[in-house]
Amino acid sequence: MTAPPSLPPSIADLETLAERALGTIPAELKRHLGRVVIRVDEFPDTETEVEMELDSPFDILGLYRGVSLPLKSVSDARADPDMIFLYRRPILDYWCETGEDLYTLVRHVLIHEIGHHFGFSDADMERIETQD
Numbered sequence: 001m002t003a004p005p006s007l008p009p010s011i012a013d014l015e016t017l018a019e020r021a022l023g024t025i026p027a028e029l030k031r032h033l034g035r036v037v038i039r040v041d042e043f044p045d046t047e048t049e050v051e052m053e054l055d056s057p058f059d060i061l062g063l064y065r066g067v068s069l070p071l072k073s074v075s076d077a078r079a080d081p082d083m084i085f086l087y088r089r090p091i092l093d094y095w096c097e098t099g100e101d102l103y104t105l106v107r108h109v110l111i112h113e114i115g116h117h118f119g120f121s122d123a124d125m126e127r128i129e130t131q132d
Contacts, residue, residue, distance in 0.1 A: 014040045014088055014106060021107035025114065026128065035081035036066070036117060038110070042088050058090045062109040064116035084113040 009017075018038050022030075043057040054060060066082025086109055095102050108129060115125035 008092055009088075009102065011040045011042070011088055014086060014091065017103050017106040018086055018110055021103065021110045024107065025111070029114070029118065029128070033114070033117065036114070037081050037083045038086065039083055040086045040088055043090065044085070044087055048085075057087075058093050060087060061090050061094060061105075062086045062113045064113040066117065082117055084110065084117070086110065086113075 015038070018040065022038065025033075044052070044054070044060055044063065048054075048060070048063060049057055052060060052063075063085045064082070065085065066080075086106065091102075091105060091109065094100075095105055098105075111129050112125055115122075115128070118124075120128075
């Protein structure tokens with residue numbers, strides 16, 4: 001008897017990995033995150049594909065939408081929270097192609113998008129990723 005085929009990780013599975021990864025973000029950064037919503041979608045929406053000039057919806061793993069902290073002002077009356085989108089199918093496709101650990105990949109994408117929230121450089125984000 002053969003084992004039943006495994007199912008690919010669901011949106012809920014990736015949300016769980018993202019929450020776990022968020023728990024590893026250094027406390028000095030976490031306290032400044034504020035109202036950032038993390039959302040996992042199958043793919044970017046059509047508007048995002050056009051805006052980002054994507055050749056394919058698989059060309060993007062995550063996206064930060066909002067105003068980065070360096071550009072925020074206390075006088076801004078912004079009602080919408082900043083959002084980090086993680087895109088399930090592109091992440092799973094990349095995971096299958098590279099064989100990278102899925103948690104490590106989700107954490108990398110999350111940290112990269114959080115870095116955009118803070119206005120960090122790629123070098124800053126790389127340093128944060130190496131901290132555990």
